[in-house]
């Protein structure tokens with residue numbers, strides 16, 4: 001029997017919604033530390049949220065092209081994962097992984113067949129790969145826009161490469177995403193919100209229920 005799909009609820013800002021995601025059966029929760037995100041939380045807030053998650057659900061801090069001091073500050077809080085969601089090169093991912101001493105998930109933007117080719121360069125360097133929709137030109141952030149990409153592009157990916165899928169997932173399309181793409185896991189932010197940065201307990205529950213039913 002295949003392993004159950006990993007479910008990550010990203011962009012959690014409050015203890016209430018952290019509890020809701022845990023109660024609904026999330027495997028991972030994500031906390032954004034990126035000023036331009038509507039889901040941004042400060043280092044002080046991160047400290048509390050990571051502690052509250054510990055032992056209950058895996059925690060993941062999402063950073064965008066962080067400098068060494070940011071990596072050190074976040075790593076000191078003891079998250080299970082750091083997600084790198086910017087234009088970090090394989091060399092930089094390797095350096096951050098060594099510096100942080102926590103597992104690294106590298107997000108890669110997919111918008112065309114050429115984007116598939118870059119994935120292989122990160123497979124032996126990151127602990128996990130996350131494939132997300134490429135943001136439109138001029139977007140003010142590299143993710144969390146609720147946009148999906150053409151999943152059929154993934155047919156060109158080496159089937160031995162395991163990855164998590166994100167970008168525009170919702171309670172309504174997550175089952176189809178799982179059955180057609182067969183990802184290692186799914187990651188959602190906008191699709192379980194009523195407005196940017198405002199998570200909804202019922203949408204989190206519906207997303208996890210529908211993902212579990214499919215996966």
Ligand SMILES: O=C(O)c1ccccc1N[C@@H]1O[C@H](COP(=O)(O)O)[C@@H](O)[C@H]1O
Pocket residue numbers: 010011030032034036037038039062064085132141142143144145146147166167168169187188189190191
């Ligand atoms: O959520 C954000 O604001 C964000 C900002 C910068 C980088 C990544 C961000 N979010 C990540 O984007 C994907 C997809 O999100 P969505 O479901 O399409 O809204 C997810 O991994 C978020 O962690």
